[in-house]
Amino acid sequence: MTKQIITILQLYPKDMNIYGDYGNVLVIQRRLEWYGYEANIIHYNVGDTFPSNVDIVIGGGGQDSGQEVIHEDLIKIGPKLKALAENDVPMLMVCGLYQLFGNFFKTLHGKTLTGIGVLDVETIGTNERLIGNIVTNNELFGDIIGYENHSGQTFLGPNAAPFATVIKGAGNNSKDGHEGAQYKNVIGTYLHGSILPKNPKLADFLIHTAVTKKYGDFSTDIVDDLLADLARDTASERPR
DSSP states (O other): OOOOEEEEEEEOTTTSOOTTTTHHHHHHHHHHHHTTOEEEEEEEOTTOOOOSOOSEEEEOOOOHHHHHHHHHHHHHHHHHHHHHHHTTOOEEEETHHHHHTSSEEEOTTSOEEEOOOSSOEEEEEEEEEEEEEEEEEETTTEEEEEEEEEEEEEEEOTTOBOSEEEEESOTTSSSSOEEOEEETTEEEEOOBSOTTTTOHHHHHHHHHHHHHHHHSOOOOOOOOOHHHHHHHHHHHTSOO
C-alpha cells in the first residue's frame, strides 16, 4: 500500500537556520513516519522555484544579516505564503522569520525591513537582549518550553493573538508577558531549542492539521513521548 505523502517546505535553510532550528523539520519528518505517512521535504532558498503543493511550512531564525539576504526574495514569494496561510496551511516561524512574517522589522541601526504581513506584528531592534531558558503556556498545548535569544522586541496588532503566556522568561518583549503570535494555523515564536523535540503536542498539531486538510482523516497509534516528557521536565527546571 502506497503511503500518504505530506510535503514540508523549509524556508531559507542556508540563511535562516540557527540554534538548531532545522531540528523542527526532522521532528515533523520522524513523527510522520511513526504515524505511517511519508515526508517529502523541500528546501527553499533564495532564487529557487516555489513549489506548487505544500502541506506544512517551517522557517527558522537568523542574524540580521541573514534576514537582509532573504528579504527581497521573501517579499516576492510573500503573496504565495499569504495565500497558503489564508487557506489554513499550518506554519511554524521561529525568531527571524517570525519577525519577517509580520508587518516590519526595524533594526537597531534604523533600517526597516518590510514584512509580508501574514502576522499582524511589528518588531523593533533594541540594545536589550532577551536571552535564556523560557517556559510559556498555551491553552491548547499546555506548557511550551524552549530557549530565546533575540534583541528585537515584537508587539502584536489587533489581528494577531498571542501564541502563549510567559511563565518564565521574556517572550515577545520585556513588557506585556506574551510569547509569539498566531493567525489561523500560522504560529510565530521566539523559541529555539529547537522547539518541537520538547513540545510534541505542537508538532502533532502541525501534522494533524496538515493530514486532515489533505486527506480528511488522521487516525494513528499513539506515539510514546516518554523521552520528550523527560526532556521537558529537565528543561523546565533549568535556571533562566
